[in-house]
Amino acid sequence: GAVVSQHPSWVICKSGTSVKIECRSLDFQATTMFWYRQFPKQSLMLMATSNEGSKATYEQGVEKDKFLINHASLTLSTLTVTSAHPEDSSFYICSASEGAEQFFGPGTRLTVL
Amino acid sequence: QKEVEQNSGPLSVPEGAIASLNCTYSDRVSQSFFWYRQYSGKSPELIMSIYSNGDKEDGRFTAQLNKASQYVSLLIRDSQPSDSATYLCAVNAAHNDMRFGAGTRLTVKP
Numbered sequence: 001g002a003v004v005s006q007h008p009s010w011v012i013c014k015s016g017t018s019v020k021i022e023c024r025s026l027d028f029q030a031t032t033m034f035w036y037r038q039f040p041k042q043s044l045m046l047m048a049t050s051n052e053g054s055k056a057t058y059e060q061g062v063e064k065d066k067f068l069i070n071h072a073s074l075t076l077s078t079l080t081v082t083s084a085h086p087e088d089s090s091f092y093i094c095s096a097s098e099g100a101e102q103f104f105g106p107g108t109r110l111t112v113l
Numbered sequence: 114q115k116e117v118e119q120n121s122g123p124l125s126v127p128e129g130a131i132a133s134l135n136c137t138y139s140d141r142v143s144q145s146f147f148w149y150r151q152y153s154g155k156s157p158e159l160i161m162s163i164y165s166n167g168d169k170e171d172g173r174f175t176a177q178l179n180k181a182s183q184y185v186s187l188l189i190r191d192s193q194p195s196d197s198a199t200y201l202c203a204v205n206a207a208h209n210d211m212r213f214g215a216g217t218r219l220t221v222k223p
Contacts, residue, residue: 034211044201049209102147103159107155
């Protein structure tokens with residue numbers, strides 16, 4: 001299957017700081033990428049759909065000014081968590097679509113102190 | 114009604130048995146169906162895709178699709194302790210509109 005990478009794999013930051021997470025499709029071009037969040041023992045929650053060269057589409061209840069998404073190329077999407085707070089601590093996972101299939105990155109575990 | 118429904122489990126089977134995971138979906142126009150495996154603390158991994166009615170086999174895994182009844186299932190033969198994970202059913206109703214079930218937690222006991 002297609003390979004998607006994420007960086008960093010984990011990050012610890014202080015409350016009020018911003019954190020950027022990168023998602024890359026390594027061996028294919030992804031017109032569309034997705035950002036999910038998962039709290040412990042809970043389901044995947046889609047945050048936004050990111051299309052190359054256009055603004056992301058956010059799911060209801062996700063603050064677009066807090067979770068900034070940029071999809072500048074066919075292989076890279078970034079998620080920036082601005083002014084992070086402890087309640088933003090979670091497992092953030094990106095995925096990229098190749099045809100009808102979605103392939104997930106390994107995830108980024110964010111801890112906000 | 115949720116778009117994609119799965120029994121949350123946990124489903125517990127002995128090693129060597131067949132594990133049967135079920136999923137139903139509400140959108141009749143759905144065309145693509147997937148099973149993902151997610152180990153604790155890890156991201157989901159695609160293990161099966163199925164697009165037409167019937168069975169699709171890949172090693173110990175068999176996916177079954179019945180569009181008329183709007184269900185898709187995953188059978189795991191000769192279950193191993195390493196199969197213990199949460200299995201997510203996903204349905205793609207339209208281009209890039211994939212909906213995930215909440216997942217079924219499977220435990221395979223040695």
